[in-house]
Amino acid sequence: MSVALAVAVLAGLLSTLNLALTVGIVRRLREQAAQPASAPKPITVKVMAQPGDRPQPFTAVTTDGESVDQSLLTGGRTLVGFMANGCSSCEERRPEFIQFAQRFAGGRDRVLVTVVTNTEDVSAEVGMLAPVARVVLQDRPGTEVAAAFGVTGYPAFAVLDADGTVLTSGTSVQDLDLTPALVGL
Numbered sequence: 001m002s003v004a005l006a007v008a009v010l011a012g013l014l015s016t017l018n019l020a021l022t023v024g025i026v027r028r029l030r031e032q033a034a035q036p037a038s039a040p041k042p043i044t045v046k047v048m049a050q051p052g053d054r055p056q057p058f059t060a061v062t063t064d065g066e067s068v069d070q071s072l073l074t075g076g077r078t079l080v081g082f083m084a085n086g087c088s089s090c091e092e093r094r095p096e097f098i099q100f101a102q103r104f105a106g107g108r109d110r111v112l113v114t115v116v117t118n119t120e121d122v123s124a125e126v127g128m129l130a131p132v133a134r135v136v137l138q139d140r141p142g143t144e145v146a147a148a149f150g151v152t153g154y155p156a157f158a159v160l161d162a163d164g165t166v167l168t169s170g171t172s173v174q175d176l177d178l179t180p181a182l183v184g185l
Helices: 002-034 088-103 123-129 144-148
Strands: 059-061 067-069 078-084 111-116 134-138 156-160 166-170
Touching: 059 134, 059 144, 078 088, 088 111, 088 123, 111 123, 111 144, 123 134, 134 144
Parallel strands: 078 111, 111 134
Antiparallel strands: 059 067, 078 156, 156 166
16 A cells, blocks of 8 residues: 555656646746847858958869959959859859849959859850850869859859959858949949
8 A cells, every 4th residue: 555655646746846847838938928039140151252251363264265363353343153053043043143243343354153064065054154254164063263262052152352352242142242332333
């Protein structure tokens, strides 16, 4: 009989502890609900050089056969873009980038796009980008121009100042600071 009494007392103590914890949780939830909700912090994804960074030296050849290097990034504001062949996000954001590049101060001479590809057929991408930008093809991520900018994801876009320092960067044109004074529109 004493074992049954001990089990009953233990069950009663556990039930009381459970009730106390439940009351505490409900009280805490009510306190949190009464507090004003703070705005969620935006998630920032670093996919390339950030504002204030300068790209590393690079050399590349455009699809037009023109040799380009980091000196292209000086002397005026420059728009750079990095896209990967077969990347669905790149395909979605390409039209916005092209529209922005069409309005960018300095025109095609101040816009550099690198298309990372592992296929031979990139004529469609080049055909869309070449009228608004100098286009460089790279055969794999992390080589040449992409490595110079520290690109780790695609698409990636940036605006550089006349000294070749990144003013603004992001994964979409909307991430760029589109202040007319900043980009010279």
